[in-house]
Amino acid sequence: MEFSSARGRRRAARAGGRGRYPHSLQFYLAPPAESVSLAEFESFAVDRLRLLKVVENLGVKYLKGTDDYKSKLEYELRKLKFPFKALAEDDYDARRKDHISHFILRLAYCQSEDLRRWFIQQEMDLFRYRFNELSDSLVQQFLEYVNLLYEPLTARSLPAVQSDERLQPLLNHLSHSYIGPDYSAQKNTGKISLEQIDTLSVKSYPICMRQLHKALRENHHLRHGGRMQYGLFLKGIGLTLEQALEFWKSEFIRGKIDADKFDKGYAYSIRHNYGKEGKRTDYTPFSCMKIILSNPPSQGDYHGCPFRHSDPELLKQKLQSYKISSTGISQILELVKGMHYQLACQKYFELTHDVDDIGFPLNHPNQYFVESQKLLNGGRELKKETSHPGSSQLKPTNQESINSSSATTISNSEADTELEGLDAYFAED
Ligand code: SF4
Numbered sequence: 001m002e003f004s005s006a007r008g009r010r011r012a013a014r015a016g017g018r019g020r021y022p023h024s025l026q027f028y029l030a031p032p033a034e035s036v037s038l039a040e041f042e043s044f045a046v047d048r049l050r051l052l053k054v055v056e057n058l059g060v061k062y063l064k065g066t067d068d069y070k071s072k073l074e075y076e077l078r079k080l081k082f083p084f085k086a087l088a089e090d091d092y093d094a095r096r097k098d099h100i101s102h103f104i105l106r107l108a109y110c111q112s113e114d115l116r117r118w119f120i121q122q123e124m125d126l127f128r129y130r131f132n133e134l135s136d137s138l139v140q141q142f143l144e145y146v147n148l149l150y151e152p153l154t155a156r157s158l159p160a161v162q163s164d165e166r167l168q169p170l171l172n173h174l175s176h177s178y179i180g181p182d183y184s185a186q187k188n189t190g191k192i193s194l195e196q197i198d199t200l201s202v203k204s205y206p207i208c209m210r211q212l213h214k215a216l217r218e219n220h221h222l223r224h225g226g227r228m229q230y231g232l233f234l235k236g237i238g239l240t241l242e243q244a245l246e247f248w249k250s251e252f253i254r255g256k257i258d259a260d261k262f263d264k265g266y267a268y269s270i271r272h273n274y275g276k277e278g279k280r281t282d283y284t285p286f287s288c289m290k291i292i293l294s295n296p297p298s299q300g301d302y303h304g305c306p307f308r309h310s311d312p313e314l315l316k317q318k319l320q321s322y323k324i325s326s327t328g329i330s331q332i333l334e335l336v337k338g339m340h341y342q343l344a345c346q347k348y349f350e351l352t353h354d355v356d357d358i359g360f361p362l363n364h365p366n367q368y369f370v371e372s373q374k375l376l377n378g379g380r381e382l383k384k385e386t387s388h389p390g391s392s393q394l395k396p397t398n399q400e401s402i403n404s405s406s407a408t409t410i411s412n413s414e415a416d417t418e419l420e421g422l423d424a425y426f427a428e429d
Pocket of ligand 1 (some may be wrong): 205207208209287288291292304305306307341342345363364367368
């Protein structure tokens with residue numbers, strides 16, 4: 001596959017390409033051989049990632065092969081413009097997208113055993129669905145077409161792609177990519193008061209943030225991984241810079257840090273977090289994928305995703321202490337065992353909010369918070385705080401909806417690189 005922006009070459013490939021994809025169901029033996037623009041490369045990859053997330057979600061919610069499972073999967077294939085009725089129609093663009101996007105994700109997901117296993121599982125389910133949709137004669141056609149005397153395909157194309165400085169960051173970040181709304185702070189800044197935080201942590205925090213908040217209240221301290229994860233989450237739910245400074249300071253000075261040390265060291269890092277120092281980057285809260293896949297916690301850390309990083313027995317105890325029923329705990333642990341961490345979190349949401357179906361794929365701790373608040377407030381988002389004695393930092397509220405106004409984003413490698421720089425500011429324990 002060549003990666004260029006030359007539209008003419010793509011048109012030429014398209015003109016002669018119908019013979020290349022005679023069937024909607026594909027077993028390809030060679031990588032895509034045509035030019036692909038960077039924009040197309042990224043959008044194909046993101047769409048296939050969305051599709052595979054849906055495949056994972058449906059595979060847990062429904063019995064595979066049932067009418068519900070099939071109709072929802074077909075809906076998604078249509079929506080994302082992938083081939084949805086095998087061998088039935090002339091859908092060159094969909095077949096081309098299917099081929100190229102599979103190849104890109106294969107490159108992105110061949111880089112570790114965990115990623116490989118997840119990718120193969122979802123692709124197998126997708127293939128099984130499509131294959132089972134074929135009539136007997138189409139199965140025969142397909143088997144003849146692919147000849148099934150194929151050689152194993154490995155990550156052989158990776159070294160060539162790795163030398164391309166445009167593609168390497170994209171591939172490295174794709175498997176960690178977040179494809180939902182941007183939960184940066186501006187949309188809802190000033191909507192909560194510090195007095196609300198303890199209650200919110202019980203009612204509307206996902207378990208990762210609830211754990212961090214509890215540890216902070218008990219120990220009056222969090223190590224840098226926890227401060228990064230929780231600090232950006234708090235910014236995303238609407239804490240202003242002034243509130244954040246007050247919040248962290250009031251807790252830390254109850255521990256071993258005196259006010260002077262806080263002002264000289266920690267306050268800088270919080271201002272940095274809000275884009276007021278250093279490169280003045282407005283850092284975005286971490287997505288689930290970032291929390292699950294990077295910077296695993298060590299002894300004494302409280303960050304990370306408890307569904308991914310906690311010992312199952314400790315997780316069970318934690319869930320019991322949160323008053324989750326034993327049936328609910330078993331369901332969650334079963335999902336964790338199958339490495340469906342975000343689905344385990346969705347189940348936790350359903351159990352703690354008393355709903356049968358969360359109704360959305362969970363991808364972000366701040367999304368969890370927003371959806372929880374909407375549900376608890378009868379469909380409205382965060383309530384506006386009009387006056388709260390002792391919380392003089394509140395700003396006028398922006399009532400704009402977070403979901404409807406947020407642009408969809410994927411993690412961006414530049415911001416991640418800068419976050420690594422930010423680590424240094426938080427490195428002090
Ligand atoms: Fe937090 Fe996401 Fe893990 Fe849920 S799945 S606990 S929101 S990191």
